[in-house]
Amino acid sequence: MITTYQITLKIHRYDPALQKHWTQEYQVEAGRIMRFVDVLRKINDEQDPTLAWGSSCEHGQCGTCSMKINGKPLLSCELLVENAVDFFNTTTFEIEPLEVAPRIRDLIIDTEKAYERVDRVKPYVIDPAPADHDDVEENQISPEDLERYVDATRCINCFCCSSACISSHRTFLGPNAMLAAVVRVMDPREREKQQRLDVLYNENGVYRCHSSKACSFVCPKEIDVAHFIALAKEGL
């Protein structure tokens, strides 16, 4: 059994001070169950402390470490070296930041800019419905209601779907923003639906979706994003 791989990383780098873009190659001896975040950290420790990349939870829950590896948007904390070699059938990996927001440095993008699009759909309860029973303060959701959209609530806004989408990032708010809108329209605790519907049926909303289903294909949380956007087209 192979325990280590000699891998080559071709990392797209960017220095904002010099306004310089270049691709830098790193040779790394990586253990088979090392994740790509571990490999990047190893580069920082042993070869190049200037390489900038982002991560937070490193357990596939925050979406901070999303990047494109050999063209596929994914969470680098979830990808093991062994699985990457098997999936891409190579030991050379080209690593780029997601193109969904302006770059800050190397693999780090301006997530605030990316989040602006999600914020437009107001991903929170605006006008909560009153509690449906006198003896409880909370508004309870029936299991049947929840079942319809619970999958969509697992979205971590990693923007992998947005990066993979056939529609460009210039005008489309993005599959994750659409998902956030659909969730709030389906949520029985929310009374204010119109604001979300206005965004969904806006020029930057569902009309920019062409059902290429790449969003569902790349989603690290395995959410069928395209299904929810199709529901919005059909009429929620």
Next chain:
Amino acid sequence: MKQQSRLGTIPGISYVQKTARNRGWPYVVAWLHRITGLMLVLYVFLHILTLSGLSDPVGFEQKMQWFQKLIPLFFDWFLAIPVIFHSLNGGRLILYELFGNRLDQPVLRGVMVGSGLYLLMLAVIMIMGDQSVSPFLFWVYFFLASILCGYLVTLRLKRSGATLLWKMQRVSGTFLFLMVPAHMLFMHLDPVIGRDAQLILTRLQSPFIKLVDLLLVVSVLYHGGYGVIGVCRDYLSFRGAQLALLVLITTLFFGFGLIGVKLLFLV
């Protein structure tokens, strides 16, 4: 590491395989839908311009002689590839988006198999070249079936909060789903049908055929125009550029629409 197949070493095929690996086959198919859509728009423009030559029947027939040669005939058949693929894949998208079909994979395979069978059938018919059918019965059948499909989609769209223009794109697409492949098939049942100017002009005297052709022209140009605008809007973020594009495309498609309608009503 796995051995790469020989097919995968060919640059174009390797790119498609990589794209499918990273984004899934429906993503590749979505690009094919766009490309074939643009091809069909150009084809429709060319088709309308060619038919506008009917005002000079002798000149039209002389031009049409060229299409009897083997290579143009092959291109004629080749153009059926975008026609049938775009139609069937459009049907698949309607099923997915409006009829809640989530068994998309088998339908996608059906699109590929169906396209192959249609092309085979068309090739056989083109080689035989002597089939005859009653134009009235042929078009009554396909026209009513297309109207019914369009009506079913209209019913499904009632709940949707999307704009009327978007809904019309779906309805026109559904109407064309059968009409365009049927039109292509009809024109190749007997090659003489498409080349004899007098025959075309006589057929166009029928009010029913006029209605069928009128709806075909209007639906094709609306569907194509909306599709082109939609694709361009994905990439143009400036309002001014979007507006300029809207004016340009609307004028272009409206112009070709006028040529088509004029042709139908001047004969």
